[in-house]
Amino acid sequence: xxxxxxxxxxxxxxxxxxxxxxPWVDPSTDSWSFRPFQSSQTFANMHRSGxxxxxxxxxxxxxxxxxxxxxxxxxxxxxxxxxxxxxxxCSWLAFSLDxxxxxxPRAVAQGRKLYHQQxxxxxxxxxxxxxxxxxAVLFSRLSLLGAQEVQxxxxxxxxxxxxxxxxxELQALDLLLGMLPSTHRDDxxxxxxxxxxxxxxx
Ligand SMILES: Cc1cc2nc3c(=O)[nH]c(=O)nc-3n(C[C@H](O)[C@H](O)[C@H](O)COP(=O)(O)O)c2cc1C
Numbered sequence: 001x002x003x004x005x006x007x008x009x010x011x012x013x014x015x016x017x018x019x020x021x022x023p024w025v026d027p028s029t030d031s032w033s034f035r036p037f038q039s040s041q042t043f044a045n046m047h048r049s050g051x052x053x054x055x056x057x058x059x060x061x062x063x064x065x066x067x068x069x070x071x072x073x074x075x076x077x078x079x080x081x082x083x084x085x086x087x088x089x090c091s092w093l094a095f096s097l098d099x100x101x102x103x104x105p106r107a108v109a110q111g112r113k114l115y116h117q118q119x120x121x122x123x124x125x126x127x128x129x130x131x132x133x134x135x136a137v138l139f140s141r142l143s144l145l146g147a148q149e150v151q152x153x154x155x156x157x158x159x160x161x162x163x164x165x166x167x168x169e170l171q172a173l174d175l176l177l178g179m180l181p182s183t184h185r186d187d188x189x190x191x192x193x194x195x196x197x198x199x200x201x202x
Contacts, residue, residue, distance in 0.1 A: 001025055004133060006055045006066050007034070008076070008084040009045030016084035017041055018071040020063050020136060023054065023111065032095065032111035043107055050097050052111070053082055055089035058123045060132035061168040062088060064175045067136050082115060091118045128165025131157035132172045139179050147184040 007021040019042045024033045034052065036043035046052050057063060065071040075087040082094035095111035135157055138150045145153075154176075161173050 001027070003056070004063075004137075006057055006063065006071070006086065006089070007042060007046075008053045008055065008086060009042055010049050010083055011041070011045060012048070016072055016076055016078075017045055018062075018066045018074065018084075018086065019069075020066050020140070021054070030113065032093075032113065034095075034097065034109045034111055035106050036109070038102065038105055038107050046097055046109060047100065047107070049083070051083055051095060051114075052097065053085055053092055053094050054111075055086050055092045057086075057089050058129065059088060059168055060129045060136070061172045061175075062086070063136050064132060064172040067140055068175060068179070070175075085117075089119050090122050091116065093117075126164060126166075126169070128161040128163075128169035131161040132165075132169055132176070135161075135173070135176045139176050142179060147180050151180065151184060 001024070002022040003025050004020065004022045006018050008016050008018050011017050019040070021034060021036065021042065023035070025031070032054075034046065034054075036046060062071055062074060065074070071086075076084050077087070078084055079094075085092050093113055094115040096114055097109040098112050099110045101108040135154050138145070138154050142150050158173070161169055165173070
């Protein structure tokens with residue numbers, strides 16, 4: 001299965017870089033493979049340092065901030081054995097990246113787990129958070145899919161997010177919609193208005 005979370009890596013100057021990532025995990029063997037695009041900062045950092053810290057999170061705002069390269073200033077601590085650890089996560093896992101397959105644009109690194117630390121309880125299922133997760137995946141493909149297609153696929157999530165989300169989910173929604181080119185934002189408002197009529201139904 002693919003587990004979505006946030007990976008922190010070290011830039012060349014040692015500072016933290018945080019990005020959403022979805023490693024493949026085989027729960028039966030506890031084997032983890034990370035698949036960063038070779039064009040990404042995350043790949044450059046992982047490949048150079050040979051390590052990363054993966055965070056299981058339940059706050060969709062931090063996920064969207066990471067997608068927009070805004071999470072590098074989130075509170076974190078540095079542990080020399082592992083790297084940068086975000087304060088706000090349910091748990092974190094430190095990996096050594098021992099073997100790489102660089103034959104495809106999307107590299108594959110096998111992660112060897114060094115450490116696993118629980119930090120706080122998972123706050124519970126929330127439909128808005130899942131909508132934001134789906135939106136974040138779509139918006140990460142904005143340049144491939146185009147604004148119209150992203151908007152089309154994301155629109156059904158908007159009333160669900162507005163209806164079931166808290167402040168963080170609504171902020172995350174604004175951050176996602178802010179990624180649309182300005183020419184599409186008015187259309188998006190229209191989509192939002194259309195779906196707003198359905199808010200009472202579930
Ligand atoms: C939930 C989620 C999972 C993602 N998983 C991956 C992944 O496994 N590999 C990848 O290269 N990009 C993935 N992305 C996209 C990257 O997060 C995005 O391209 C980001 O900008 C990385 O670029 P950077 O390292 O240059 O900041 C994912 C995005 C989201 C929202």
